[in-house]
Amino acid sequence: MKLVVQVKLLPTPVQASALEATQRACNEAATWASQVAFDQEAKSNFALRKLTYSEAKMRWGLGAQAAQHVIKKTCDAYTTLKANLKAGNLGRAGSKRYRRAVEKPIVFRLEGAQPFDDRMLSWQIAERRVSIWTVEGRVKGVAFAASLEQLAVLELYRKGESDLVRRDGMWFLLATCEVPEAPLNAEPVDFLGIDLGIVNIATTSDGAIMAGRDLNRIRVRERKLRTKLQKKNTPSAKRRLKKRRRKEARRARDINHKIAKHVVAEAERTGRGIALEDLTGIRERVRLRKPQRATHSSWSFAQLGQFIAYKARRVGVPVVYVDPAYTSRTCAECGHIDKANRVSQAWFACRRCGFVDHADRNSSRNIRARAQELWRRGAESTAPAPPSHQRNGVGRRRSITATDARCASLSS
Template identity: 55%
Template sequence: MKLVVWVKLLPTPEQAAALAETLHACNSAAGFVSRVAFERKVFSRARLQELVYGEMKARGLSAQPALHVIRKVADAYTVLRAQIAAGLLGEPESPRRVKAEGKPVRFRPDAAQPFDDRCLSWQVDARTVSIWTVRGRMKNLAFTGEPSQLKTLAEHRQGESDLVYRDGKWLLAVTCEVPEAPLNTDPADWIGVDRGIVNLATTSDGDNHQGRGLKRYRRRMARVRAELQAKGTKSAKRKLRRRARREARHAAHINHTIAKTVVADAQRTGRGIALEILDGIRDRVRLRRHQRATHSSWPFHQLGEFIAYKARRVGVPVLEVDAAYTSQTCPRCGHVSRMNRPSRDAFCCVVCGLAGPADHIAAVNVRTRARTAWVFVNTPDAAVSPSYRRGQSRAANPPR
């Protein structure tokens, strides 16, 4: 499986100036190629190369960087056409779609630029890289990173690396091909995971990963964001962008921690992990006005993705099951009623009297549905096989 490792570059002022000049030159060239592609309606990589390769060389780009620029533009238009075909930019006459189709794709001066092994070589033991720039080959450019990430870099680096400039820092996003452990095709049982706002994740084992600290943090950030938005100055907008990235990093760190804990428990006990399908939850759930922003911006999907890829690395199976009525269904007698959940935190079956925390009950129901789904997947006549990919795992869901 492919993973991205981030390392931080430690350039001298002269090296930083050369890197900045290189990014600006590459993205200026990308803007030129994009205009040519838009005006002539030529979007294939091979045709674009015939049209603009000479101009790329005249702009001071070497052969490989020029080809990477052309490929970056072709890929950008491929993504744009895919978004239009999927309806992500609205109807044909919508302002957003008209705007996207009516002008060439633009590239920021400091947008990321890919480098392959011909343009970028690694000296992992010395913690340095040698990289192509418009000023010539730059050697002995130091880098650093987390020990675990550096270990992955040394053992599994394969493919391209992207040069990124973000918040005054120079970074390299490195592609690594990490081997996967054999899939556990005979799990002893399943760990049901219920994702929520007050409790970010509650498992069928009773483990509760509360989100109160993250909720307080996001409320504080919301107040600061409102103050900066009220100012409306350029410096306030820059601070807003920095704070948005900081908030996203904070939430991602918490989700990584939760996912690591859940996957470690499943691996140690030989079980699989069952998650709810939460697609379309914003359309299905009606909330009060003060709850909408928190609900819409909460990283439900990110936590599920983190659990899935970490499980994939260690061979733990993952299933997604139907989320309907998991918090209103009694796991003992099967009675389904809104009255079973008198409050957000409490569950009490009106038929058999089973009581407990609502999130824990939901996680137990997710586990039960995963058991049924796994039996369905492994029947001889099943048309699907267990998979980590979202579309295939949905096909394994049992009917309601």
């Protein structure tokens, strides 16, 4: 399976300047190549290369490999756009959003990610340094920071391209690694049910509760602070807003990684599979009052589910997704379904048999029972592979983002 290892580069000011010039030149060339592809209807790699390869090298000082990657990135962006149009992700044909997507060429952000292959980038993993091609020549001895686990994975499994990314003034390399999977446990002794929520991020059928109150309090505080700074609209307020960008997302991602590691380790240790709810489309199905919308929209249940799935796949733990309907209203002891069973957010009390339990723990037991039934009927593990390593080089109109690529990152 493919994983993406993210390492932080520590360039000197001179090295950072060369990296910035390279990233800018590559994305300017990609935007120009996109215009040519749009005008000439040449959106295949071979056709676009004939039209743009030589001029891209001369006008922006790109090397042969860099020019090839710029052209390939442009073609990949149009392939992605075509797939999104076909799938209806950009609305119906003729709609305003659809026309906006097809009537103009794709534009690449100047700070968008740029791929580097082994001809353009060489790793000295033991020394924690890389040598990288730039428009100002080969830059050697660029230091990077990485954990011991990341270094081991890079040394053993790095394969293919790496992406150069700049975020908030910092430089990163996203290296693709081909990591072997453990054999799937085809005969789990049981399943570990996981109920995902907002107040409690995850509750297991064993009774473990990973509370989300602290995270939710932090989110409310951050939201109030952002509102105050946006109202001020002063230069210092804008600087503070920029400094705090993505801080909440980083915190939530770190918590999700830790919860996923705990859940998968427990399932592997006890020889069990993992049962999750299929929550696809829940945001569209649920109607909420205005005070609840921000909290619901910031619920990163999909990310946590992805983390659990890829970590489970790596160690051979089967994952089964079950129908979430009425799991919170069904008694885990007698099976009675009643809306009144859910006494409050925290407590469940069955109106038929009198069984009382924590509401989320009761739901997780129902999820576990449904997974057992599905497995007995011959269901297979549905844990997906980590999302493929997509690049975030396209500007406002591309739907695939770098977040999808980094969800399998080993940075936590």
